[in-house]
Amino acid sequence: MGLHEKHEYFVSWEELHRATRELARRQLPAEQWRGVIAVSRGGLVPGAIIARELNLRVVESVCVRSYAHQTQSAEPEMLKDISCTEDGAGFLVVDDLVDTGNTLRFLRKRLPKAKFITVYAKPEGLPLVDEYEADIDQNTWIHFPWDMHLHYVDPLAGEDR
Numbered sequence: 001m002g003l004h005e006k007h008e009y010f011v012s013w014e015e016l017h018r019a020t021r022e023l024a025r026r027q028l029p030a031e032q033w034r035g036v037i038a039v040s041r042g043g044l045v046p047g048a049i050i051a052r053e054l055n056l057r058v059v060e061s062v063c064v065r066s067y068a069h070q071t072q073s074a075e076p077e078m079l080k081d082i083s084c085t086e087d088g089a090g091f092l093v094v095d096d097l098v099d100t101g102n103t104l105r106f107l108r109k110r111l112p113k114a115k116f117i118t119v120y121a122k123p124e125g126l127p128l129v130d131e132y133e134a135d136i137d138q139n140t141w142i143h144f145p146w147d148m149h150l151h152y153v154d155p156l157a158g159e160d161r
């Protein structure tokens with residue numbers, strides 16, 4: 001394998017559910033939280049699972065457009081802010097993953113007192129996340145279950161003759 005080779009990691013619904021539940025378990029006791037702020041769109045499903053496990057009924061969403069992969073210099077933009085909190089105190093900010101950390105870096109400025117958690121984390125993003133469930137290599141692209149569907153694959157030995 002070359003050093004710069006790209007890898008792919010395919011996450012099933014079951015794996016996502018299991019990993020997110022484990023992340024939720026580590027946020028106990030639930031009474032310390034006022035609610036969940038999901039980072040739309042990737043954080044919506046993990047946010048719902050965490051809210052369910054912790055019996056939190058206040059679920060908000062924020063949306064950030066990050067230009068990280070196009071123009072390095074451009075600042076991310078808040079497409080949807082929240083009104084339930086000034087500084088994020090008592091809230092869990094949930095995202096599916098942290099990659100470069102650009103999204104969470106931006107949100108930390110808006111919600112300095114929130115706790116930031118993700119299901120997956122790549123090394124560059126580690127300083128921006130308070131807790132996460134699983135490490136993923138920087139050069140691996142994660143495919144989430146909502147972006148995939150099941151399809152037929154030929155047997156290794158080829159079709160029956």
Ligand SMILES: O=P(O)(O)OC[C@H]1O[C@H](OP(=O)(O)OP(=O)(O)O)[C@H](O)[C@@H]1O
Binds near residue numbers: 096103
């Ligand atoms: O750490 P970063 O380099 O900022 O990358 C991580 C972010 O990128 C993806 O969201 P994206 O902005 O692609 O939008 P989506 O959630 O709507 O898919 C992912 O869901 C994270 O929010």
Ligand code: HPA
Binds near residue numbers: 097140141142143144
């Ligand atoms: O690895 C990834 N998978 C899906 N979306 C992403 N956004 C940044 N990195 C990723």
Ligand SMILES: [Mg+2]
Binds near residue numbers: 040042043095
């Ligand atoms: Mg996202």
